[in-house]
Amino acid sequence: QVQLVESGGGLVQAGDSLRLSCAANGRTSSTNVMGWFRQAPGKEREFVAGINWSGSVTKYADSVKGRFTISRDNAKNTAFLQMNSLKPGDTAVYSCAADRTGFISKEGLRYEYWGQGTQVTVSS
Numbered sequence: 001q002v003q004l005v006e007s008g009g010g011l012v013q014a015g016d017s018l019r020l021s022c023a024a025n026g027r028t029s030s031t032n033v034m035g036w037f038r039q040a041p042g043k044e045r046e047f048v049a050g051i052n053w054s055g056s057v058t059k060y061a062d063s064v065k066g067r068f069t070i071s072r073d074n075a076k077n078t079a080f081l082q083m084n085s086l087k088p089g090d091t092a093v094y095s096c097a098a099d100r101t102g103f104i105s106k107e108g109l110r111y112e113y114w115g116q117g118t119q120v121t122v123s124s
Contacts, residue, residue, distance in 0.1 A: 002026040002113040004096050009118030012086055016122070020081040022096030022115055030112065031098040034072055034079040037108055038092035038120075048094070049081060050104035059104045063089075086122045093117040 008020040024031050035050035049070035050059045058070055067086075072079040079096060095118075097111035105111070 004115035040092040047106035
């Protein structure tokens, strides 16, 4: 089993930055791929970014390319999402997810483990 705990969310203004963290505990061998998803009120959950174990491969949603950066520190069993130039449309609950396979999927159903989520609110 793997437990994922997110932190770093908050209320910011448009144009500001935030850095989300996702700490993994337990069987970290099951965290070959780490992903970030978000869900805004009334909308479906959507993929934001994903990263493989070594950090050599990353994927992003088109809506965040050039603004968000995913990274990980395996020594600390932690993944990060650096969010710059935030927009009101980025407002959502952000959740991290982990998968033992080596393929970065944009489908949430592919991920085995999920955190509880952290709220990010961007005011205009």
